[in-house]
Amino acid sequence: MSRFRRLSHAIWHCQYHLVWVPKYRYRILSGPISHEVELCIRAFSERLGAEIVELNIQPDHVHLLAMVPPKVSISEFMGTLKGRTAIRVLNKFRHLKQKPYWGNHFWARGYCVDTVGLDAEKIRKYVKYQEAQEKRK
Structure with missing residues (x-):
């Protein structure tokens, strides 16, 4: 099987390594919150036609390796x-919104993206x- 994917007028292989963090880099991405974030990432990636190659949610950041079709910009x-x-x-x-420093924001501004x-x-x-490498340190 070819590593390329097909659209009606293009063949493509656009793979990205993406990293982003919760606001203030709080270590809250664990347990049920982590599970909900993973479900959301998978659902919305599928809606945009992206394929998740690897996903790793750490307590204070998310790593995503995804193949995103060229018709979808990375910023979108x-x-x-x-x-x-x-x-x-x-x-x-809802308890997250009650913190005075949290407001209506869950994620920090910005993200890191690297082409693969x-x-x-x-x-x-x-x-x-x-995650295993971080625990060894």
Whole structure:
């Protein structure tokens, strides 16, 4: 099977490594909140036609390796993921909105994005095993 995907007028292989954090980098992405974030990421990625290669949610950040079709810009993809997950998480876990420093924001501004070329397997393993590597330190 080819590594390329097909659209009606294009073949593509656009793979990205994305990292983003909760506001103030609070360590809240665990338990039910982590589970809800994962469900949201998977659901909204599928709606945009993106394929999740690897997903790792740490207590204070999210690593995502995804194949995003060229008809979807990365800023649109991240805006949808961060915006929609924030809405769902803050509605489901209302106690987060009660903190005076939290407001209506769940994620910090911005994100890190890197294109994945020939080292795709190396980056996939990094995303998958990053938590174990952090615990060893």
